[in-house]
Amino acid sequence: KEKIEFTTEQQALMRVITDAYNKHQIPQDVTKKLLQDQYSTEENFLLLTEMATSQVQVLVEFTKNIPGFLSLDREDQIALLKGSAVEAMFLRSAQALNKKMPIGHTEVLEERIHKSGISEEFIKPMFNFYKSIGELHMVLEEQALLTTITILTPDRPYVKDQPAVERLQENVLDLLRKMCVLHHPQEPQYFARLLGRLTELRTLSHYHAEMLASWKVNNHKFTPLLCEIWDVQ
């Protein structure tokens, strides 16, 4: 049985990232609205838009707490945020929807997504991802680290100093690998399975880009923040 040792730096990194992940959550009033009475397709879409806007705000605040992020080149900070916004939002949303909720809440939320005008071709991979995240039973630290790894992806478009991002991401990958051995000692492949989800996230973000184009055509309105981060004109 491998003895897992964390360096002092790794313990500090784990604490900062987990605290930040816990601190920045979607306000209850926004999620509560999703649970209220029946809405039309348009109203559901608007609610999901409101949620997504909240998710982006939470993402920006969380990212600012990632050790080393604010020391990166400012334009690279923007490139990392824009490049990871959709993936981080889907990861965060899947993790949130997999949380234990009062009886019937999860079904109501799932129904809302089904009845929001999102086309079936996108709904299917989205729900597959959501269920595959649920099956992993990630502990909170793993969720926070995986979200951080998504944000610190060096090969996003327009990132100039990729080695600087790689160095930050490598520290978090090392930490996640150890956390996986610690929390899932019976599953030596668990760490690899987590990283496999990141590949699925990239596919989802390609679907999302296509959906944006079709939503634009159907004249769906987005908030200024979403237009900014999703490059919607």
Ligand SMILES: O=C1N(Cc2ccc(-c3nnn[nH]3)cc2)c2ccc(Br)cc2C12CCN(S(=O)(=O)c1cccs1)CC2
């Ligand atoms: O809204 C979603 N939800 C519901 C949701 C999201 C967050 C929380 C939550 N609670 N606490 N913290 N977060 C709860 C439920 C959800 C759940 C799982 C996956 Br996979 C994905 C999603 C989306 C993400 C955004 N898209 S979107 O396509 O970008 C789009 C934008 C505008 C209109 S449609 C829709 C699906």
